[in-house]
Structures are given as C-alpha cells and as structure tokens.
Amino acid sequence: MAPIEWLDHAADIGFRVVGSSVDDVFEQAARGLFTAMVDVDAVVPVTVYRTQLSAPSLEDLMVKWLSDLVAQKEITGLVFGRFRVHIEEETAKRHRIVGDAWGEPIEAQRHHPRNEVKGISYLGLKVEPQGGHWMAQVIVDV
C-alpha cells in the first residue's frame, strides 16, 4: 500500500494517493479521507456499509463516493477503516461504483480523532492514470 502524500493547501487538507487500478485508487482515497479524521488502523471492521453511485466522470464519482462516506459518518456515527470498491463503465458517459466500507462507532479513546472533514472539494481534483498506476488528488474541507 503506497503511503498517502499530504499536500500543502492553505486552509484545508489535501492528499494524493496511488493505486494499482481505478478500484484501488478509490479505496486508497477513502483511506486517505478517514486518515485525515482518525487513526484508521485502530478502526475495527464491525459493520459494513454498502453504497452504489454513478456519475458522468471519475472525478465526479470520486466526489460522490467520498461525500457519501462523510455523510454516512455523520448520520450513523460510524468511522470506516477498510474499503472495497468495484467500478464499471455504465455507459460511455457514466461510471458506476459499488463500494463497501467497514467500520464501527467512533470512540475517541481508541480512534484518536483528528480533523472533522465536512465536505469534498472540486479544487485541484484529479483521478488519472499515471505510469501504469492510477493517481487521485483530493482537497477536503475541514
């Protein structure tokens, strides 16, 4: 698993992740998102949340996927640490994701809360192939 590269954004938090495939880079981005919030290695995969989303581009799909996880965290009080994603081209102009996220209710003592991510930005957003891998760059609003 390639390390998360944290970016120098003035006010918020940005990260860049690399994956071996499109599916993998979406999983890594979700891991980056939750690493900004908690110690993801301390999250026990007790509950699984499944989501299905579609969007006209991989960038839009990334924003939808991560925004959905942020919303789920707030609605249920769960934090997630493990992810499995499958992405397919629904049509030539539409990508679809089926994503699973495993986690448990947040517990400050064990999860060491960091920043509360409130939203996912389009600023500087990238999801693109890079030298045989896939790279995603995301700025999150805290």
Added chain:
Amino acid sequence: MRGRMCVPGIVFADRESMEGLLADDAGETQWSALQQVRNVATLPGIVTASLALPDIHPGYGFPIGGVGAFDAKQGVVVVGGVGFDINCGVRLMSTPLSRVDIEPALEVLGRELFRKIPAGLGAEGELRLSMGELDGLLREGARGLVSRGHGLDDDLEHCEENGRMEGANPDAVSDRAKQRQLRQVGTLGSGNHYLELQIVEDVLDSAAAAAYGLHPDQVTVSIHTGSRALGHQIGQDYLAVMSRAARRFGFETVERELACAPIESEEGQRYLAAVACGANCAFANRQAIGHRTRQVLTSVLGVNPSKIRTVYDIGHNNVKFETHRVDGVERRLLIHRKGSTRAFSPGRPESPEAYRQFGHPIIAGGTMGTSSYVLRGTDEGMRKTFGSGVHGAGRALSRKKAAKKYWGETVISDLAAQGIRIWAHSPRGVAEEAPGAYKDIERVVYAATAAGISRPVARLRPLAVIKG
C-alpha cells in the same frame, strides 16, 4: 483570463501579504488567491470589482476574504461566494466579570465548558430534534431556540438579521442535509472553530465600546462556529444543481465551485431559500452554544444569566440583498461575502438601534494565542467594499506545514506560560491551529484600518480556549 474579466480585481492588503500573494500567483504554490479574484471578476452581472480584504487566502471558487456584488436583476448567485459552511460566524458575549473574578475559577470553568460544549469529531448535541422540529429551526433560526427557552429575547436584538434570515424554505434543503444535521445541532465542530473566554485588553474607541457594552478588563466569550453538516450538504447539493443551470444559461465558469445561476432563475431562487436555511441553522447553533455557555458561567460563578449579554452575532460566509450607492445611484445588489463580514457604517437601519450611531460591531477572530478585534464600519468602507470587513487573521501556513512545525502539547504548554489555557479534543488539531500558522492579526487590522474600511474598537485577549 484577464481578457474575460468583466470588472477589475481589487485587493486590500499590506505590502508583505501582497508579495506573498504575488509569489503564489507566479506559481510558487498550486493555489493562487489572486487567480480566484480574477476568476470571480469573470462572473455575469458583477458590479464595480471583484474584491478581497486583508485576510485573503485561497478558498473554493471565491478566495477567503472575497466579496462580490451582483446586480439583483442581471446578476448571478454563486455557490463558491457563500462557501460550504453557510453563515459561519462569531457570537461575542459580554459578562459582568473582570479578570480577578475569573482567574481563580479558570481551571474549573474551562473544564466545565469543555465538558458541556460538544466539540470535535463525532461529538453530538444535546438537543434531540425530529425532522419536523429541525425544519422549524431552519425557518426560525436563533428565534426558534429562544422561544424554546434556550436564550433571551435580548440575544435576538443583537444578532445580524435578528438571528433569522427571511425567505428560508426547508423544502429547498435535501433530506440528507437534514439527516446529517440531526446529531449536530449545538455542536462547535473542529478545525478553526472555537469557544474562547477573553479579556478586553484594550479599548481603542471608547464611545463605540461603551455603546457595545465593552470596557477594559471585562471578561467576554467568543463562539466561532457555523451551519455544520447542513450547510456543507446544501453547498454540495447545489453545486450540482447550479452547474447544470450554468450550462443551461451558457455560462462558462472557470472553476467548478463558481457554479452559478441567474438570481431570478428557479435554481437561483431555490438556492437562496436553502442558503437562508443554512444561515438560520448557524444562528441557532451559536444560540444553543451561547445559552449553554451562559448556563455554565451561572453554575460555576453564580453570574446572573441576564447580565451575560450577546454583544453581536455576525456571519462571515453569506449572501444577501442590500442597497448600496454605486456611481451616485442607489442599487439593489446581491452581496456575496466569503470569509468576510458585513461592516456597515453608522446610520444604517440594519444595525441594532443601540449601535446605530456607530454601526454594528464587526468581529475579527484572532488565534488561540493572539488577540481578536472588535471593529466598526466606515462610510469609506461602504464605498470601497460594499460595507464589508475582515473576518479574522487568515491562515499563513498550510495545516501540513503547521503540523510539521508545531507539536500540539508544546503549543499548549507554551500558551499556558503566557496565561492562556487550552482544552482540546485533538492535539494534532492544536498544532494545525497554532498561532504561528496564522497571519498576524495586528497587520490584518492595520491594513483594514489604513485602507479606511473599518476602525478598531477593542482588542480581546484569550484566557481560555475550547477547541474541537
């Protein structure tokens, strides 16, 4: 890009800040606030100039510290001109206490506030509302809580818009936004949000300070928070709606977060109705936390609750219809302020009657180690910035750089040595929010004063800070 600008960009900043902005613009970092000033200048119906105030730094769409005025008929409403944390702002409260009253109890008081004010990741508010009750809050704002016994009528007198934006329609807000908010009413949040116990360190305009009920050595409370998850979801939802609208109306927006629609379009009107809900949610949130703070001060120090007054509650991420004189003509404009407060000069009817002679207070938050300022607006500011003022120090270092440079525990002990106590849920958050990560508030206030857009009234020094 310059060729597409409909109006000039005007930035109010001191020489050092301007040099930093120009360096960023020349490509030293990926993010350029000046480019965002140019981008805003390309939007349809923008009037006079795309403006940025001395606390300018890169945002989403608009820069933070950005102001954009649009013709109410020909102009657009822009998601990035409001931001995601709709009506994020500061409530300043005054107390009858002085430093000697509070210092012996500071430890107990800070601990009790830390315990009673939900803050940080995953914290939940005590108010449990049904979806119907939440809709009521989105319509009524702070008034909705005062009518339930969470505050005093006097609080509402001293809130911008009396704590309730007109035109709020909860049907314009998605169920997801409401569901995200249900656990968060009355929570402080994390990041740069805070609750501070402060001391009035210096009065710089005694007549205005007296009108605001502030005097030297007085203990005050500042609460910085916003519309929490609800505002963010409104922003996210309407970014998609307004992007589609922008395409339909043939607008070429140069940044995704500048998605916009004509003010009078169905999408524009619906977004404004949703923003009013977000604004009311933020007013209610600060009302809930302010009331809880009042209860803690009463229980720990026996203060008469009616003597803990709201000085003013003012937002710094909002969009409003206002009347301004442009080239000698009164015009109705839609003013977007992103990381900027309203800063009206004396005499405007929008200010509470007791403050009208001086204009309403502007609250510019400092850092956990440096002072905050109360300022007031000027006639020059009405002409130069559509009556807009600075909202705080503004970040100078990224969170990554700050976390690398500072260690949370060390920041806390260094500040303790200066007589400032910190209670925080996240040591890393403290490092990211270290005073050195921000611009010098003194320079920001100096630049705003030198530009003639505001006048300092009082300086407030932190004594104890609650962070998420």
